[in-house]
Amino acid sequence: AQTVTQSQPEMSVQEAETVTLSCTYDTSESDYYLFWYKQPPSRQMILVIRQEAYKQQNATENRFSVNFQKAAKSFSLKISDSQLGDAAMYFCAYRTDNTGKLIFGQGTTLQVKP
Amino acid sequence: ETGVTQTPRHLVMGMTNKKSLKCEQHLGHNAMYWYKQSAKKPLELMFVYNFKEQTENNSVPSRFSPECPNSSHLFLHLHTLQPEDSALYLCASSQGLGTGIGRETQYFGPGTRLLVL
Numbered sequence: 013a014q015t016v017t018q019s020q021p022e023m024s025v026q027e028a029e030t031v032t033l034s035c036t037y038d039t040s041e042s043d044y045y046l047f048w049y050k051q052p053p054s055r056q057m058i059l060v061i062r063q064e065a066y067k068q069q070n071a072t073e074n075r076f077s078v079n080f081q082k083a084a085k086s087f088s089l090k091i092s093d094s095q096l097g098d099a100a101m102y103f104c105a106y107r108t109d110n111t112g113k114l115i116f117g118q119g120t121t122l123q124v125k126p
Numbered sequence: 127e128t129g130v131t132q133t134p135r136h137l138v139m140g141m142t143n144k145k146s147l148k149c150e151q152h153l154g155h156n157a158m159y160w161y162k163q164s165a166k167k168p169l170e171l172m173f174v175y176n177f178k179e180q181t182e183n184n185s186v187p188s189r190f191s192p193e194c195p196n197s198s199h200l201f202l203h204l205h206t207l208q209p210e211d212s213a214l215y216l217c218a219s220s221q222g223l224g225t226g227i228g229r230e231t232q233y234f235g236p237g238t239r240l241l242v243l
Contacts, residue, residue: 016168045230055214057234058128103169107230111182112157112223114232116169 014039016106018117025094026125032079033089033120035104041065044108046080046087051119052100060102063087091122099124129153130235132217138241139207147202147238149217156222158200159232160192163214175200176223207242214239 015038025031037046048060063071063080070078075095079088091098104117130151139145151158160172174182175194189211191203200217214237221229 043225045225047231049234054236055239056128056236057216057218059231059233062228062231107225110223110225112159112174112176112220112230112232113171113182114159114169114218118168 014041014106014108014115016104016115016117018102018104018120020120021118022121022123024123024125025091027094027096029094030090030092031094031122033091033102033104033122035087035089035117037085037087037104037106037115039085039106039108041108044106046078047105047107047114048076048078048087048089049103049105049116050098050100051103052097057103061089094124096124096126098122128233128235130217130219130233132215132235132238134238135236136239136241138243139204140243141207141209143207144203144205146204147215147217147240149200149202149235151198151200151217151219151233151235153219153233154221155219155233156197157220158194158197159218159220160200160202161216161218161234163216163237165213169216173202174223181223204240207240209242212240212242 046063075092101119173192193201216237217235218232220232
């Protein structure tokens with residue numbers, strides 16, 4: 013069965029600095045999708061970034077980028093120039109096949125210090 | 127604003143009550159999902175609907191009864207709940223169940239925070 017692990021329950025970063033959140037997953041599939049979602053205190057789950065496993069190029073969205081290491085089954089999120097509004101819980105998620113199932117990690121709470 | 131709305135945002139109910147959660151998506155999607163988010167636990171998928179048909183029931187107790195009258199609306203009917211059912215219930219939608227060209231990306235509503243007394 014596929015699993016997603018986020019080993020950092022909490023992280024903190026100074027405003028304007030860079031932080032990296034870790035995510036590893038376990039799968040025997042070769043074709044799948046990976047996501048990072050952000051859940052601020054409002055509890056709204058917001059898509060941050062998406063990566064197709066067949067693409068070697070790492071996805072980027074403005075200040076957010078990923079380091080996708082397929083062989084190591086690692087999918088970390090880098091947030092550059094951290095802002096106070098980045099404070100939230102971040103979830104890594106995995107998706108394959110045509111069932112629609114998204115498998116989530118336990119989440120990492122990110123604190124941004126002014 | 128993700129294009130997925132949920133009502134009510136907060137709900138307190140007794141164990142003998144019957145209530146319903148509503149989800150509506152304005153994205154033209156065909157697949158809709160219910161998730162449960164409990165404290166200190168990963169999100170758990172409950173139900174999946176595709177073109178109004180249920181395709182996944184993740185061993186959810188029968189006191190939770192989903193209904194999908196059309197591709198834009200999804201309901202979760204609640205009856206005789208237990209205190210351990212208190213959680214945040216999230217609705218999501220995607221273009222479909224397939225993958226590729228963004229179809230697999232799920233967009234979430236703001237959730238309904240449910241408290242069962």
